[in-house]
Amino acid sequence: MATTTTTTTTTTTTTDAPETGGKAAAAAAAGGTSGIKSFLSGGFGGMCLVAAGHPLDLLKVRMQTSTQYKSTLDCFRKTLAESGVRGMYRGMAAPLVGATPVFAICFWGYDMGQKIVRRAYGLSPTDALSTGQILFAGGFSAVPTTAVMAPMERIKCTLQVSSAGAGAAYKGPVDAALGIVRAGGVASLFKGTCATLLRDVPGSVAYFGAYEVVKKTLTSRSAGEGSISPLAVVTAGGLAGMANWAVAIPPDVLKSRLQTAPDGRYTGVRQVFVEMMRTEGPGALFRGIGPAMLRAFPANAACFLGVELSLQAMNRLW
Known part of the structure; x- marks a missing residue:
C-alpha cells in the first residue's frame, strides 16, 4: 500500500500493507480477532498513515512529475509559497x-495469501510460516488491493499536480473523478493499474518481509511472550x-507519470x-525518493x- 500504502495492512499499502503485530497478532493467532475488528482497525491505521504522511507524499508526486524542483526542500518551499499550508494536504481526501x-482488502488479501500457503504445504492455522511463505502472502495481498488502489491513486495524483487557487483544474476528489470520467470514460479512472500492480507486488513483499523480521527480533526481547x-x-x-519504498519507488515514478x-499521451x-x-536517464526512476x-x-x-491501539480498544469494549 507503498501506498500507502499499508497494517492489517496488511497497509497500505499503497498503497502502501501492514499487519497488527504484538498483542493484536497474538489475539489473531488465537482466533480472538474478528473480521470486523480487523476491518475497522486496519481502516483506522490507514487513516493514520494518510494523515501523517500526505504532505511528503504530495512533494514526492510533484517531484516525480516535474523537473522544476532541485530538491525536496526546494519543492517544499515552492509548494508552500504557491499554496500555503493547506496546499500541503491537497488531494488528501x-x-x-x-x-x-x-x-x-489488503488485510483480507494477506490472510488469503497465508491460507493458500497453508493449504499448499499442509500447515495448520497455528503453524508458523517461513519467511518465504510470508513474502508470498505479502505479494499476493497487493493483487486484490490494486482494484481499489489504482483509481484512488489516479485521482490523488491528478489533484496533487494541479495548481491551487482560482486556476485549479478540479475543486476536489469528486470533481476530479467526474472530470476524469468525462474526459476518458470510466476506464480512464483505472489508467495505471498495471503500473500500480508493478509497484505494489514487490513493495508488499519487501514490506511484509521487513516487518516480520524486525517484529520477530524485537518481540524476542520483550518481557511477555506474544507481546510487543x-x-x-x-x-x-x-x-x-x-523497505517498501526502497523497492517500489522506480515503478511508482512510472505510475505517477x-x-x-x-489521455492518449502514453500507450x-x-x-x-x-x-x-531516453530523455532523462536512469536517475529519473528515483525522482522523489527523498x-x-x-x-x-x-x-x-x-x-x-x-x-x-484501535484493536486493543475494541478488544476492551467487546
Missing part, C-alpha cells in the same frame, strides 16, 4: 476516504515502510519507461500504532 476499504511494546511497533512499522499524463507503462530512459523515504517511517509507524 481521496486516499483518506479510500483508506478503510484499501486496508481492509509500542516502541517496537513503531520501529518495525517505520522500517517496513522504508502515466496517471498524470493527458502504457512501457512507453513511459522507454521515453524516460520525500518518499522521509514519509515512509512516520507514516507507517503511525499506521501500525493506529492498528494496534
Whole structure:
C-alpha cells in the first residue's frame, strides 16, 4: 500500500500493507480477532498513515512529475509559497476516504495469501510460516488491493499536480473523478493499474518481509511472550515502510507519470519507461525518493500504532 500504502495492512499499502503485530497478532493467532475488528482497525491505521504522511507524499508526486524542483526542500518551499499550508494536504481526501476499504482488502488479501500457503504445504492455522511463505502472502495481498488502489491513486495524483487557487483544474476528489470520467470514460479512472500492480507486488513483499523480521527480533526481547511494546511497533512499522519504498519507488515514478499524463499521451507503462530512459536517464526512476523515504517511517509507524491501539480498544469494549 507503498501506498500507502499499508497494517492489517496488511497497509497500505499503497498503497502502501501492514499487519497488527504484538498483542493484536497474538489475539489473531488465537482466533480472538474478528473480521470486523480487523476491518475497522486496519481502516483506522490507514487513516493514520494518510494523515501523517500526505504532505511528503504530495512533494514526492510533484517531484516525480516535474523537473522544476532541485530538491525536496526546494519543492517544499515552492509548494508552500504557491499554496500555503493547506496546499500541503491537497488531494488528501481521496486516499483518506479510500483508506478503510484499501486496508481492509489488503488485510483480507494477506490472510488469503497465508491460507493458500497453508493449504499448499499442509500447515495448520497455528503453524508458523517461513519467511518465504510470508513474502508470498505479502505479494499476493497487493493483487486484490490494486482494484481499489489504482483509481484512488489516479485521482490523488491528478489533484496533487494541479495548481491551487482560482486556476485549479478540479475543486476536489469528486470533481476530479467526474472530470476524469468525462474526459476518458470510466476506464480512464483505472489508467495505471498495471503500473500500480508493478509497484505494489514487490513493495508488499519487501514490506511484509521487513516487518516480520524486525517484529520477530524485537518481540524476542520483550518481557511477555506474544507481546510487543509500542516502541517496537513503531520501529518495525517505520522500517517496513522504508523497505517498501526502497523497492517500489522506480515503478511508482512510472505510475505517477502515466496517471498524470493527458489521455492518449502514453500507450502504457512501457512507453513511459522507454521515453524516460531516453530523455532523462536512469536517475529519473528515483525522482522523489527523498520525500518518499522521509514519509515512509512516520507514516507507517503511525499506521501500525493506529492498528494496534484501535484493536486493543475494541478488544476492551467487546
